[in-house]
Amino acid sequence: MTPASFVRLTALLVLAAFIAMPQVFAFLFEPLIAPGAPAIYNQGSLLVLTLQHLRTVCLATMVSTVLAVALGIFVTRPAGAEFLPLSRSLVNIGQTFPPIAVLAIAVPLVGFGEKPTFIALFLYGLLPIFENTLTGLTQVPSPTLEAARGMGMNARQRLVQVELPLALPVILAGIRLSVIISLGTATIGSTVAAKGLGEVIIAGLQSNNIAFVLQGGLVVALLAVLIHDGLVLVERVAARRLGGSLNEVS
């Protein structure tokens, strides 16, 4: 086992243990708190909050992926080429609008809870996936496409059998970026009553309990690092078949 994978495995085990049995780690946080205050978050289960956090991020990223990849495919077809600038600006707006502003606008429209968070994450996640889909699809070598056409593949066969598989590692990198951004951004969803790890941080800020803030922050950070690593592994597998030529795109 390489040192890097040993560190990752340890981090994963520590994270799982902390989420499942936070009380065991209470001694680590006691020096940080005022006497009499709780050392471990006590207003709900960390495990449940973590799962809800992940669920929001997963759903938002899935919807972003479907829309961004579909849009990326559409604007790289001859029929959709003229929509490329328009789609680019729309997707860019999603990125430039701060998520907190999206929340402020979305709450009066859809109410408190997970929905506004979901909308903010979805909009924020579109750009990296869309841009990477474009890059992936346009960097397919032209002799390869010419050969595919010359052998009588129709447009759909070329897309499914040649273009998408060759663009996959780059698209995956975009999804990874989007997931990591969303994991962090989702914490602010708790300001509008979405269930998630942001709750722990906000509770800590309100009661001036540094231990809570640290717990929420550390769990999100560890999740982000581990998920990042896991997705990089998936990308490597996808890129290995292409001779590692796409490894540097990340």
Place this chain on the structure above:
Amino acid sequence: MIEIDRLTKRYGATLVVDDVSFAVEEGTLAVVVGTSGAGKSTLLRMINRLVEPSAGRVLIDGEDTRAIPEDELRHRIGYVIQGYGLFPHRNVADNIATVPRLLRWDSKKVAQRVEELLDLFQLEPAEFAHKFPHELSGGQQQRVGVARALAARPALLLMDEPFGALDAVIRSKAQDDLLAIQRRLGTTIVLVTHDMNEAFRLGDRIAVMDQARLLQYATPAELLMRPADDFVERLVGSAERPFRLLSLIRVQEALEPGHAEGEPIAASESLHDALSRLLWTGRKALPVADASGALIGQVSVGGILQRGRPLP
């Protein structure tokens, strides 16, 4: 038989291919040669309709290609390009299986065909079937490219600078292999190149193009002895002409009775090879052997020189 009938391609006001007609006989190899920008690739791509002609038509065995749906037409025509365009995400076997799978052959038949082709192209199936294109040398990639184009047994093979990316030694071997395979399968081939040596080596007939027009379509010997105009003559290379002519003639045709000293030359080799051996060894004549190795006569310097110019 492929008939190209008054084929024309215009992009705006620019003529890329101007009223070109010629026919390629069944089982022969026609080479389209010319300077870059002469329109040869566009001409080739109009045969499988990757480029739609502005005017004119292409007949394959009398059937107008416009009457056949594009994809179906291309399933029936092999296509090899410079750089080969192998699919980097598919291994050698899957690359070769592309067209048979598009045609929905059953998997047993596909596997059988892939193995057959790997054998034909001297790629050991156990070693190469599961390699990816980036693991192959240039020469191996070229062979996979041709094997893939031949997979569905097309009657016609189009090749656009298929040897352009190979170094000289491998190129010469690849050209020999192509000729051997073409003789064996009887495939009709139209090959585009800018290399005159390649054209003379491979072509049963050569079409010379310049500035969108077809200047001459003739056998190599005719092209040497009766070039249609100055451009063809320059392209053929006047200084090289006698040697090119000699390389088109077999030793068999200059065979004389008698016996000479030295190592025998095969009757199937060219007079160019024979002359080169004579020059190098300083002899006046060489013994000639047939395919079985038996001596059947001799070939002399005088006999060779007579054939190095147009007969009166």
